[in-house]
Amino acid sequence: MSVEVERKFSCSADTLKKLEEIGGMLCVGQQQIHDQYFDTPEFHLTLRDMWLRKRKGCWELKCPTAEAQSGKQGEAAASLCTRYKEITSLPEIHLRVKEVIKQDRESEAGFSQEDESWLSKLDLVCFAEFTTARRSFTLKEEGVQIDLDQADFGYHVGEIEVLISEGGDEQAALEKIRKTAEKLGILKGKMDVYLKRNHPEHYIILHLYKYGNKKGLIYYKR
Numbered sequence: 546m547s548v549e550v551e552r553k554f555s556c557s558a559d560t561l562k563k564l565e566e567i568g569g570m571l572c573v574g575q576q577q578i579h580d581q582y583f584d585t586p587e588f589h590l591t592l593r594d595m596w597l598r599k600r601k602g603c604w605e606l607k608c609p610t611a612e613a614q615s616g617k618q619g620e621a622a623a624s625l626c627t628r629y630k631e632i633t634s635l636p637e638i639h640l641r642v643k644e645v646i647k648q649d650r651e652s653e654a655g656f657s658q659e660d661e662s663w664l665s666k667l668d669l670v671c672f673a674e675f676t677t678a679r680r681s682f683t684l685k686e687e688g689v690q691i692d693l694d695q696a697d698f699g700y701h702v703g704e705i706e707v708l709i710s711e712g713g714d715e716q717a718a719l720e721k722i723r724k725t726a727e728k729l730g731i732l733k734g735k736m737d738v739y740l741k742r743n744h745p746e747h748y749i750i751l752h753l754y755k756y757g758n759k760k761g762l763i764y765y766k767r
């Protein structure tokens with residue numbers, strides 16, 4: 546099972562130009578993605594940050610990692626990144642969804658990609674459906690993918706994504722995302738920019754603290 550570590554960013558007209566300028570960046574193609582998202586009318590799944598979708602005829606479930614579930618967001622949250630487990634095995638998806646919905650009766654239906662009777666048995670309905678035009682790029686040597694998405698409801702968004710295995714090196718993934726964001730010139734949050742401009746000392750101390758360099762922090766305070 547893989548864990549997707551990703552950071553979203555707002556695309557501007559310059560983003561494509563910047564991507565072309567970054568050395569080692571390879572365009573890996575364009576595609577139209579049609580997604581349908583499902584939940585119960587009571588939002589059993591999405592209220593638990595679980596996202597069940599059908600994409601290109603296949604089922605996928607994005608759900609929080611164990612750390613996220615236990616509230617230990619760690620550096621991922623601090624660095625504007627999200628992490629989700631991606632489950633693509635239909636029997637496992639079925640099991641996880643059933644666990645959450647706590648459906649008493651067993652779903653007697655088979656759960657092949659074609660047989661969708663399990664949806665109605667678990668009271669799952671489609672609550673969102675849209676198509677995305679996606680252009681993907683990769684920084685091959687880094688294992689980083691950058692997607693520029695244009696949704697059919699008029700929204701543009703970019704994402705920098707690194708896939709790791711469950712229990713894999715999340716720090717390395719975050720660092721790759723940070724470096725790519727830097728190369729793309731994606732700015733951080735308002736407070737980051739404000740502090741960097743107006744109170745650089747405060748900014749540096751926060752960053753030393755964030756990256757766990759307590760020694761550096763003590764040294765800096767002197």
Ligand code: V4E
Nearest residue numbers: 549551553580594596607627629677692694704706
């Ligand atoms: C996880 C999630 C949702 C499911 C869709 O995920 P998203 O990354 O938006 O879609 P997409 O098309 O880029 O999927 P990919 O092709 O990368 O697999 S919808 C909302 N969430 C939760 C969520 C969140 N809590 N915070 C942020 C910043 N993004 C998403």
